Amino acid sequence: MDYVIEMNHISKIFGNFKALDDVSLSVKKGEIHALLGENGAGKSTLMSVLFGLYQAEKGDILINEKPVKINNPNDANDLGIGMVHQHFKLVHNFTVLESILLGKETTKNGFLKMDDARKKINDLSERYKLKIDPDARISDITVGMQQRVEILKMLYRDNDILIFDEPTAVLTQQEIDELMKIMKEMTEEGKSIVFITHKLNEIKAAADRCSVLRKGKYIGTVDVETTSKEQMSEMMVGRKINFVINKEDCVSTEPVLEVQNLTIRSKDSKKNIVNNVSFQVNKGEILCIAGIDGNGQSELVQGITGLMPISSGKIILNKNDITKQSIRQKCRQGFAHIPEDRQKFGLVLDYSLKENAVLQTYYEPRFQNKGFIKFEAVSDYAKKLIEKFDIRSGQGEDSVVRGMSGGNQQKLIVARELDRNPEIIIAVQPTRGLDVGAIEYIHKQIIEQRCSGKAVLLISLDLDEVMNVSDRILVMYEGEIVGDLNPKDVTVQELGLYMSGTKRSVN
Amino acid sequence: MKNKFNLNIPISKWGISFFSAVAAIVIGLLFGFIILLISNSKEAVPGFIAILQGGFADGAKGIGDVLYNATPIILTGLSVGFAFKTGLFNIGASGQFTMGAFAAIFIGIKFSFLPGHLHWIVALIGAMVAGGLWGLLPGILKAFTNVHEVISSIMMNYIGMYLVNMMIVDYVHDKIKNQSLPVAKTAILPKAGLDKLFETNNLNIGILIAILAVIVIYIILNKTTFGFELKACGLSPTASKYAGINAKRNIILSMVIAGALSGLGGGLLYLAGSGKYLQVVDMLAPQGFNGISVALLGMSHPIGILFAGLFIAHLTVGGVNIQLYSFVPEVIDIIIAVIIYCGAFALMFKNIILKLNKRGTKEEAGK
Numbered sequence: 001m002d003y004v005i006e007m008n009h010i011s012k013i014f015g016n017f018k019a020l021d022d023v024s025l026s027v028k029k030g031e032i033h034a035l036l037g038e039n040g041a042g043k044s045t046l047m048s049v050l051f052g053l054y055q056a057e058k059g060d061i062l063i064n065e066k067p068v069k070i071n072n073p074n075d076a077n078d079l080g081i082g083m084v085h086q087h088f089k090l091v092h093n094f095t096v097l098e099s100i101l102l103g104k105e106t107t108k109n110g111f112l113k114m115d116d117a118r119k120k121i122n123d124l125s126e127r128y129k130l131k132i133d134p135d136a137r138i139s140d141i142t143v144g145m146q147q148r149v150e151i152l153k154m155l156y157r158d159n160d161i162l163i164f165d166e167p168t169a170v171l172t173q174q175e176i177d178e179l180m181k182i183m184k185e186m187t188e189e190g191k192s193i194v195f196i197t198h199k200l201n202e203i204k205a206a207a208d209r210c211s212v213l214r215k216g217k218y219i220g221t222v223d224v225e226t227t228s229k230e231q232m233s234e235m236m237v238g239r240k241i242n243f244v245i246n247k248e249d250c251v252s253t254e255p256v257l258e259v260q261n262l263t264i265r266s267k268d269s270k271k272n273i274v275n276n277v278s279f280q281v282n283k284g285e286i287l288c289i290a291g292i293d294g295n296g297q298s299e300l301v302q303g304i305t306g307l308m309p310i311s312s313g314k315i316i317l318n319k320n321d322i323t324k325q326s327i328r329q330k331c332r333q334g335f336a337h338i339p340e341d342r343q344k345f346g347l348v349l350d351y352s353l354k355e356n357a358v359l360q361t362y363y364e365p366r367f368q369n370k371g372f373i374k375f376e377a378v379s380d381y382a383k384k385l386i387e388k389f390d391i392r393s394g395q396g397e398d399s400v401v402r403g404m405s406g407g408n409q410q411k412l413i414v415a416r417e418l419d420r421n422p423e424i425i426i427a428v429q430p431t432r433g434l435d436v437g438a439i440e441y442i443h444k445q446i447i448e449q450r451c452s453g454k455a456v457l458l459i460s461l462d463l464d465e466v467m468n469v470s471d472r473i474l475v476m477y478e479g480e481i482v483g484d485l486n487p488k489d490v491t492v493q494e495l496g497l498y499m500s501g502t503k504r505s506v507n
Numbered sequence: 508m509k510n511k512f513n514l515n516i517p518i519s520k521w522g523i524s525f526f527s528a529v530a531a532i533v534i535g536l537l538f539g540f541i542i543l544l545i546s547n548s549k550e551a552v553p554g555f556i557a558i559l560q561g562g563f564a565d566g567a568k569g570i571g572d573v574l575y576n577a578t579p580i581i582l583t584g585l586s587v588g589f590a591f592k593t594g595l596f597n598i599g600a601s602g603q604f605t606m607g608a609f610a611a612i613f614i615g616i617k618f619s620f621l622p623g624h625l626h627w628i629v630a631l632i633g634a635m636v637a638g639g640l641w642g643l644l645p646g647i648l649k650a651f652t653n654v655h656e657v658i659s660s661i662m663m664n665y666i667g668m669y670l671v672n673m674m675i676v677d678y679v680h681d682k683i684k685n686q687s688l689p690v691a692k693t694a695i696l697p698k699a700g701l702d703k704l705f706e707t708n709n710l711n712i713g714i715l716i717a718i719l720a721v722i723v724i725y726i727i728l729n730k731t732t733f734g735f736e737l738k739a740c741g742l743s744p745t746a747s748k749y750a751g752i753n754a755k756r757n758i759i760l761s762m763v764i765a766g767a768l769s770g771l772g773g774g775l776l777y778l779a780g781s782g783k784y785l786q787v788v789d790m791l792a793p794q795g796f797n798g799i800s801v802a803l804l805g806m807s808h809p810i811g812i813l814f815a816g817l818f819i820a821h822l823t824v825g826g827v828n829i830q831l832y833s834f835v836p837e838v839i840d841i842i843i844a845v846i847i848y849c850g851a852f853a854l855m856f857k858n859i860i861l862k863l864n865k866r867g868t869k870e871e872a873g874k
Contacts, residue, residue, distance in 0.1 A: 327750075329751075347743075348743045349743065351742065362735050372731055373731060373732055
């Protein structure tokens with residue numbers, strides 16, 4: 001059997017933490033091999049060992065059946081290994097051409113020889129149908145295009161083993177489909193691909209075989225064709241996962257939050273980022289605002305919560321006009337906000353878990369006495385949240401949040417916001433970047449809130465989430481609401497038409 | 508092979524900070540020794556010993572001198588460190604210090620109608636108010652117009668210096684010596700027996716007030732909701748806004764408190780009755796900049812600042828003593844400067860120590 005990569009019994013330890021524990025992986029020539037696991041399962045660590053970013057304490061690596069030692073990414077590159085990182089590593093004010101060449105420039109007497117490179121890149125982009133404009137600036141092209149540049153970078157270096165670290169996280173559905181096609185074409189040319197993901201749909205669509213990691217341990221390798229999604233997710237999480245969300249109808253007609261004619265003018269142009277938006281969220285309702293990223297959803301939420309000034313319009317909570325109130329006043333009257341960027345807004349990263357747990361409530365009498373913080377009460381409260389919401393961290397309530405995993409950071413925010421017993425929960429992409437287990441958990445929490453009579457405003461880019469969780473869908477396009485839909489009567493395809501602005505049913 | 512450098516001590520985060528500060532100090536002292544060797548190799552060793560001995564060379568009086576010298580720089584250090592904890596770089600400690608000093612002297616001279624035990628207290632409060640006012644302006648500019656506090660407080664330094672020069676000439680001028688007049692006896696800080704204990708006339712309750720300020724700032728930062736807000740604003744302005752914390756108010760208050768601390772430092776120095784007068788010279792008060800050194804060396808932690816202030820005062824006293832061996836006291840300034848440079852590299856030392864530690868655990872795990 002031809003194996004291009006064999007990683008045998010790899011162990012990697014960070015301090016006291018075993019990131020990888022006796023993990024083995026073999027990739028055949030010309031296959032797409034998926035690497036599946038929850039956040040923190042060790043997928044990225046394993047690939048970083050292969051790419052030379054980390055050195056393993058134990059185990060050996062064979063490339064094309066020869067034992068090798070990979071000390072840094074240059075060694076990996078010499079062996080034909082290339083990697084597209086989850087967060088692209090591109091210079092924003094370079095052109096596409098310059099970015100691809102960077103580090104591998106062909107020169108003559110110290111001067112760049114761009115023409116040869118341009119020809120090679122054009123050939124490559126034709127051969128793999130990776131259409132790009134070599135003279136466009138990185139900052140001007142879409143994220144999907146940036147990814148193509150990263151892929152071309154690997155191809156330009158004649159890499160035969162390609163690692164994709166969660167490549168679909170930032171792409172739209174159309175871009176994902178295209179990427180899958182490109183990946184298949186590359187394997188037909190004899191390249192081998194390792195594809196890191198936790199999305200089962202994509203594995204089903206593209207991969208030949210799939211290796212599963214769980215908590216740093218190797219669980220097994222399966223044939224994708226003969227294995228069901230349920231089986232794979234069970235391998236990944238270690239228990240059965242419920243994909244279908246059961247919820248009974250409990251929407252009332254009593255409005256909790258009303259937004260009237262909300263408009264937010266852009267700072268640098270006269271365009272309205274949010275243009276005359278009105279809607280209401282009722283008790284027991286999950287209202288979802290769908291749309292392609294950048295159509296004003298983020299600004300709408302920031303306007304409602306008070307993080308961004310609004311130009312005109314009214315915000316009404318339980319029949320009280322709260323348009324002019326401060327963030328704190330809104331918070332005290334029952335606003336809960338799970339922000340889009342959890343590290344920028346949701347948490348003070350260098351504070352401990354317990355300090356973050358009381359970020360909006362530290363001034364309440366239960367946590368302070370005459371201006372002095374009651375640290376014991378804060379600790380007890382944090383312990384309660386940790387237990388109730390299953391937040392995992394190294395040193396319990398004293399862990400510094402920066403060191404916690406993304407999923408647990410998010411759980412902490414969700415815990416803090418829901419535990420305040422809010423009237424309205426505004427959640428922006430609450431499950432972005434989380435693994436199946438955590439997503440299931442957060443959805444369950446949100447639905448529980450809804451069923452106990454709260455209102456939920458959910459902003460999501462993930463159509464599965466939109467369709468599964470919501471009671472009603474508003475579609476936003478270029479700052480306006482263009483559709484008011486019932487998830488039961490609409491298909492994902494139709495939703496896509498609204499999101500791209502081709503269809504509209506509301507004026 | 509790598510084990511040779513294995514520094515596998517189980518030390519806490521604070522332990523590492525402490526070690527990196529010590530590393531900075533050792534390198535600074537070695538550098539000073541080299542300078543002594545260059546300028547006069549024969550006397551270098553006794554000179555260096557004098558620096559190391561610092562205040563301890565002179566018995567109780569020496570220690571008293573250290574405490575006297577430490578008082579103003581502990582306060583300016585606290586001023587810079589406190590602002591730094593809340594995300595602001597208060598480079599205006601010098602101007603705030605000068606304003607505080609002038610207010611104290613002005614009250615000390617003109618308010619002689621006050622009863623004796625109140626006079627010096629009112630003078631110190633005046634010093635804090637004046638310093639606080641000098642912090643307030645950069646604070647307001649930062650909060651409402653987003654003018655960077657470094658720029659505005661540097662300008663406030665010069666405005667303060669020239670304004671004080673002008674006001675000395677106008678109100679409290681000793682024309683013969685071109686300096687401020689002496690303050691009333693009742694405005695001079697009580698000695699509380701410290702002068703007898705340490706056999707030096709310079710020492711008074713100023714050092715106790717400085718220590719009290721350290722404790723108060725420590726409590727504010729670590730125990731109160733106010734400190735919780737201030738630190739949150741410093742660490743993450745966006746998350747503080749999200750949490751509904753009034754960042755504008757906190758920026759202003761933080762600068763006012765920082766200014767008041769520097770002003771208090773100025774008051775304490777010029778009310779010490781040690782024969783120091785405000786000179787009419789075009790020079791920024793060096794105590795303000797020493798405060799930055801102290802805050803850096805003390806890692807902005809109040810207790811760290813207390814010890815950093817004492818340490819730098821210890822070196823300053825040593826600098827006076829090396830004149831016996833025909834060295835200039837400026838050597839001390841060089842040593843302090845090198846320590847601060849290395850202090851800026853403290854982060855680097857920290858990372859090296861962390862790395863060595865990590866390597867240790869890694870090797871062990873590999874066995």
